[in-house]
Amino acid sequence: MAVLTRERSVVDRPPPVPRTKYPKWARRAPLLPALIFLIVVTQLPFVATLVISFMKWNSLDPTNRGFAGFDNYVNVFTDPDLRSSVVNTIVLTASVVIISLVLGLGLALLLDKKFAGRGLVRTLLIAPFLVVPVAAALIWKHVLYNPEYGLFNGILNWLGFEAQPDWISSMPMTAVVASLVWQWTPFMMLILLAGLQSKPVEPVEAATIDGASSFQVFRYLTFPHLRQYLELGGLLGSIYVVQNFDAVFTITSGGLGTANLPYMIYQTFYQAHEYGEASAAGVIVVAGSMVIATFALRTVSSLFKEEKR
Amino acid sequence: MTRIWGVLAWFAGIVFFAPVAWMFLTSLHSESDAATNPPSLLAPLTLDGYEEFFDAGAWPPLINSFSASIGSTIIVLLLAIPAAYALSIKPVEKWTDVLFFFLSTKMMPVVAALLPIYLIAQFSGMLDNISFLTLLYCSMNLPIAVWLMRSFLSEVPKEILEAASIDGAGLLTILRRVVAPIAMPGIAATALICFIFSWNELLFARVLTGVVAGTAPVYLTGFVTSQGLFLAKVCAAAVVVSLPVLIAGFAAQDKLVQGLSLGAVK
Secondary structure (H helix, E strand, C coil), X not given: CHHHHHHHHHHHCCCCCCCCCCCHHHHHHHHHHHHHHHHHHHHHHHHHHHHHCCEECECCCCCCCEECCCHHHHHHHHCHHHHHHHHHHHHHHHHHHHHHHXXXXXXXXXXXXXXXCXXXXXXXXXXXXXXXXXXXXXXXXXXXXXXXXXXXXXXXHHCCCCCCCCHHHHXXXXXXXXXXXXXXXXXXXXXXXXXXXXXXXXXHHHHHHCCCCHHHHHHHHHHHHHHHHHHHHXXXXXXXXXXXXXXXXXXXXXXXXCCCHHHHHHHHHHCCCEHHHHHHHHHHHHHHHHHHHHHHHHHHHHHHHHHHC | CHHHHHHHHHHHHHHHHHHHHHHHHHHCCCHHHHCCCCCCCCCCCXXXXXXXXXXXCCHHHHHHHHHHHHHHHHHHHHHHHHHHHHHHCCCCCCHHHHHHHHHHHHCXXXXXHHXXXXXXXXXXXXXXXXXXXXXXXXXXXXXXXXXXXXXXXCCCCHHHHHHHXXXXXXXXXXXXXXXXXXXXXXXXXXXXXXXXXXXXXXXXXXXXXXXXXXXXXXXXXXXCCCCCCCHHHHHHHHHHHHHHHHHHHHHCHHHHHHHHCCCCCC
16 A cells, blocks of 8 residues: 555656655654643543442542442442433433524524624624633523523513513423533524535536526535534534533432533542442443544545545 | 614614613723612712722732733743644645644543643642643644644745745744744744633643632632622723633734634634
């Protein structure tokens, strides 16, 4: 394979100037610091998590430490709290990603049109993504959702509605989802807008001349082109939102049936000191993420090959 | 027809921006004006919320956040630029595999590594130490930085590099005179994006730091439970802590997508 490519490049252009000035190892050297650093800091802890997940270990009871076999995994799967946290993680991630993808698509299509002040509208729309996540969650919790003097109930009051709901206690999961959708829609919009703007213009012009309606243009030209960007946005969004801790921690403190896996792991380890069980839950999150990551890597890789062509 | 789209887009922009605008406005109100229903839009403005926030010991966490974010960003760039060079300008064998290894580490949920990292910090006496957090943020941002830098460095035309080396320029001269000027905007954008990610991080900071090394997001978690009339103060805190990210984000606006999609989208 290597021989083939070298032969072809010799045919294609004149032999390059002394490329072999440096030996092979020296050309790899610039890569090593980053690679070694990353393996040590990110890969070894996962191995440790795997090992601890098979141990009986509660830091409040340090003498009683030992091999536990699959006990922690059995506990994780039979503990109703942990099981519901798995469900919560899926519900939270799926709803945030799907809703913000749909909204992001709508906004990207709007921003792809020409109108006065387009740059300013784009800037306004990006702003939610640039509020520090904890700060955003605090604002939603105290300033928007507060039943007595929050902005939402204030607006209801203005509009003449009698109802003054307690948003967080009456719909805790929706409250968390709404705040995250607000933050993630700009992300989806940016990715989809980049996709729309990389779309070739000629086919659309040709189709319009041939009498295609704007819906047909969207259905048969824009949408197929956008598909991989939708996939990419969905997958990257899932990877980030699956790990969300800030919103759950801030808005509901994991209560009212909103605890997701990251929050549960944090609590199992940090408050209950159940190291073995926390690790087993961690291994489960990794396994779940690997499924998403495989698809994500495939999508990135296909975009990547297209770019190299 | 086009006018309708413009109006709709403006409407959406205003709806999405409203909570941010409301946060700014409330931060400038007095506590009693901030807690009215219906909301008092035209209440007199004051800086009391900010004063109270800074008087309550907000400086140390802000300084911690700055040192962890800036420190980790510098280290990340020092590690990522040579790596990106070896992956784009002088690609080593199997460079795509290496590149995808970097990316795959970013896709692993960090929460699964929380406990071992906590234990390491505990055994090495690095709990509540900002340097340890800085190091962690490096590993968090390194894959992103390598991907981004690679996509920026591969925009340097090969012909110019070859011409320079035919003219007898050494590696350092090429780096300084040819690569750096072309790659500079990319390096700046990468730095800003790494800064944002480090600045926003809460989970590790919450678990690994305490009174000494607590960062700004950890400080903000002190506002999770209500404390009487404190809306103006919460808003002031949220504005101050978000300000560096808003500035960095708008500065990097054009490269933001590329950064967030790890260089997959131009």
